[in-house]
Amino acid sequence: MIGFWTLFSKEVLRFWKVGFQTIAAPVLTAMLYLLIFAHVLEDHVRVHGLPYTAFLVPGLVMMSILQNAFANSSSSLIQSKVTGSIVFVLLPPLSYRVFWAAYVLAAVARGLVVGVGVLAVTAWFADLHFVAPGWILAFALFGGAILGTLGVVAGIWADKFDQLAAFQNFLIMPLTFLSGVFYSIHSLPAFWQQVSTYNPVFYMIDGFRYGFFGVSDVSPWTSLAVVGVCFALLAALTLALLQRGYKLRM
Amino acid sequence: MTVPAIRVSGVAKHFGSVCALDGVDLEIAGGEFFGLLGPNGAGKTTLISALAGLVRPDAGRLEVMGHDVQADYRGARRLLGVVPQELVFDPFFSVRETLRIQSGYFGIRGNDDWIDEILHNLDLTAKADANMRALSGGMKRRVLVAQALVHRPPVIVLDEPTAGVDVELRQGLWRFIRRLNEDGHTIVLTTHYLEEAESECARIAMMKAGRIIALDTTANLLQRFGSETLSLEEVFVRVMNA
Numbered sequence: 087m088i089g090f091w092t093l094f095s096k097e098v099l100r101f102w103k104v105g106f107q108t109i110a111a112p113v114l115t116a117m118l119y120l121l122i123f124a125h126v127l128e129d130h131v132r133v134h135g136l137p138y139t140a141f142l143v144p145g146l147v148m149m150s151i152l153q154n155a156f157a158n159s160s161s162s163l164i165q166s167k168v169t170g171s172i173v174f175v176l177l178p179p180l181s182y183r184v185f186w187a188a189y190v191l192a193a194v195a196r197g198l199v200v201g202v203g204v205l206a207v208t209a210w211f212a213d214l215h216f217v218a219p220g221w222i223l224a225f226a227l228f229g230g231a232i233l234g235t236l237g238v239v240a241g242i243w244a245d246k247f248d249q250l251a252a253f254q255n256f257l258i259m260p261l262t263f264l265s266g267v268f269y270s271i272h273s274l275p276a277f278w279q280q281v282s283t284y285n286p287v288f289y290m291i292d293g294f295r296y297g298f299f300g301v302s303d304v305s306p307w308t309s310l311a312v313v314g315v316c317f318a319l320l321a322a323l324t325l326a327l328l329q330r331g332y333k334l335r336m
Numbered sequence: 337m338t339v340p341a342i343r344v345s346g347v348a349k350h351f352g353s354v355c356a357l358d359g360v361d362l363e364i365a366g367g368e369f370f371g372l373l374g375p376n377g378a379g380k381t382t383l384i385s386a387l388a389g390l391v392r393p394d395a396g397r398l399e400v401m402g403h404d405v406q407a408d409y410r411g412a413r414r415l416l417g418v419v420p421q422e423l424v425f426d427p428f429f430s431v432r433e434t435l436r437i438q439s440g441y442f443g444i445r446g447n448d449d450w451i452d453e454i455l456h457n458l459d460l461t462a463k464a465d466a467n468m469r470a471l472s473g474g475m476k477r478r479v480l481v482a483q484a485l486v487h488r489p490p491v492i493v494l495d496e497p498t499a500g501v502d503v504e505l506r507q508g509l510w511r512f513i514r515r516l517n518e519d520g521h522t523i524v525l526t527t528h529y530l531e532e533a534e535s536e537c538a539r540i541a542m543m544k545a546g547r548i549i550a551l552d553t554t555a556n557l558l559q560r561f562g563s564e565t566l567s568l569e570e571v572f573v574r575v576m577n578a
Contacts, residue, residue, distance in 0.1 A: 088444070088445055089441050089443050092437055092439075092440025092441055093440075095440075096437050096440075100428045103428050104428075166426075169424055170422045171426045174483065176389070176390055177390070177418055178413060178438070178441035178442050179409065179410035179413040179414050335392055336385075336390070336392065
């Protein structure tokens with residue numbers, strides 16, 4: 087347990103020490119999204135009967151949680167691999183489960199810190215409700231854990247920073263941007279509505295937003311089931327890779 | 337029967353078509369100061385990496401004080417301290433934070449007394465709160481040594497520990513390592529400074545192309561080519577060219 091706690095604390099301390107880059111910058115980015123989109127669309131668009139800004143805020147919070155959870159585990163691992171300092175984690179008697187749990191929970195921690203920061207600065211611009219806080223917490227934790235785990239996979243798989251950037255720009259960014267952060271999928275043509283239902287991030291955003299307003303594109307139970315199954319499958323895959331020592335132990 | 341500190345049995349490892357280890361057998365007794373020598377690419381670092389669990393052998397078995405490094409990796413790693421060859425460090429932390437974190441990985445809390453002792457012996461006390469990025473190459477090397485010692489391992493493997501370290505600091509490092517050996521720690525050393533191996537190691541193995549081609553006490557190796565006593569460097573050259 088001390089080994090797990092140490093690795094988790096070290097990962098938290100790592101992002102905390104560069105908080106300008108890892109916390110303040112994504113909060114500012116989300117704020118800019120809100121200012122621009124709200125300025126353009128507030129008077130023209132209502133979604134699920136909500137003012138556009140109110141609809142947008144939970145989506146931006148969740149998107150920040152997801153992107154930063156991914157960034158934390160993936161950047162820490164690729165940096166350790168490129169510099170060689172990963173050896174300090176591989177030499178001690180830490181099990182592959184401890185390795186996974188510590189990196190993922192630290193990723194969730196960063197996602198939540200950034201998410202709370204985004205909520206704190208954007209909440210002033212919208213009339214938010216918290217009708218079901220349990221759903222908010224559940225989807226924040228599951229979403230952070232899924233993207234944190236995906237970050238572990240990407241960090242282990244990538245040998246170079248540009249490979250990780252490709253993973254981030256060509257997979258994570260499209261999945262998060264095309265997930266209903268900025269719109270309801272009911273506003274899309276039927277074909278793209280159907281495509282959106284294959285994007286697991288859509289269920290994370292939709293379920294998270296349900297916790298604020300009690301309205302969503304699909305039932306939160308459906309979203310929870312999809313997100314739960316995705317987490318279980320991805321965790322099993324990642325643990326199997328770590329147990330084999332994939333790209334870590336030659 | 338006494339369990340050897342290190343037992344390597346029939347270990348082979350290929351990287352693609354390159355044979356890094358070709359059926360290596362080796363036993364190192366507890367308390368030995370052992371030298372592992374060879375040219376670049378001989379397989380020394382691969383052997384050490386296999387011992388540390390960083391490399392998985394294709395065949396054979398490695399044990400640290402009777403603990404299989406694969407089947408009982410936790411037991412084996414607790415008993416082993418490895419100083420890696422590359423000058424690696426985590427740029428986010430100070431020297432003391434680095435050593436506390438490393439202690440925690442081995443399940444040790446409240447290790448500051450031992451950390452202070454290591455820092456003192458490696459002449460790092462004044463740099464305890466300095467960020468790792470601010471240290472010279474020689475100091476970073478000494479922190480690597482400190483990291484390998486935080487959990488007081490009975491078996492210590494030093495992969496080129498004095499590369500880039502100036503003469504004065506090198507002497508201090510050897511005094512500390514010698515003291516650890518006198519206290520009962522098993523030391524396994526790889527180095528390209530053959531005079532260091534000659535003066536410190538009681539027994540030496542020489543590797544070439546993934547195989548051990550000479551294994552004897554240092555005294556016997558120096559007498560290996562007739563009655564004439566050669567330096568270890570001369571013996572090394574002759575063995576490699578034989």
